[in-house]
Amino acid sequence: MRYFFILLLLLFLSSCSMFNEPYSAKILIYHKITDGEEETVYCRSIDKFRDDLDFLESQNLDIITYDQLIDKLENGFYLERPAVVIAFDDGISSDYEYAYPILKEYDFPAIFFLLSSRQGNWSNYVEMISYRNLDGEPLFSVGSHSYTHIMHGFLNEVELLSQFSHSREAMKDTFGVYPDHLALPFGNGLSSRSVTETALSSGFRSIRGVSPGLINNNSDAAHLDAKLIYSYTDIKDVIH
Secondary structure, three states: OHHHHHHHHHHHHHHHHHHOOOOOEEEEEEOEEEOOOOOOOOEEEHHHHHHHHHHHHHOOOEEOOHHHHHHHHHHOOOOOOOEEEEEEEOOOOHHHHHHHHHHHHHOOOEEEEEOOOOOOOHHHHHHHHHOEOOOOOEOEEEEEOOOOOOOHHHOOHHHHHHHHHHHHHHHHHHHOOOOOEEEOHHHOOOOOHHHHHHHHHHOOOEEEOOOOOOEOOOOEOOEEOOEEOOOOOOHHHHHO
């Protein structure tokens, strides 16, 4: 009889572990949202973008902010369910024209990684990060995509410092705070010790590339994977 109860206990503990497996997060990266033809693979039509958000909304997911993700990595990673972070690279005008109003409809947060050598439309992002939803919560934030869109893995330390400091100072001048998060152009240099150490010493909390992968309790905020969403991407394949 004793062995029978031990067996029941083991089965119970096993079932508990099955339902309490640690969940992971994914970062989805968009570039240009288009109202019409998708000129390149980096474009995503409005219809497809809406379909993506509809699908995310239909799943048992949490759409969280970039800051929430990094906070979890720094302070003990725990998710009640799988999570998704939505990001946009390059600071393209469609961020404000198309993505911003659609994201507000869905009440989904997103981060926009900006190139500091392209500041012509930054007033739009000032408006975006000032937005609050009906609960008074900010949905949108900005991060650094460095100063120019070049391969950082081929730069020396002086050049890296210039890229990062120019970006950080420009964003501080416009947005009032230094950017916490860096997305490397092309994801290049993410595996470089020089790039990582220079970025962290410059004041960044996190560094992101473009290689697909999960974010979980084994992830490093200084080496974040993410999934590029192309014109041909099936969002169902990305999430499942």
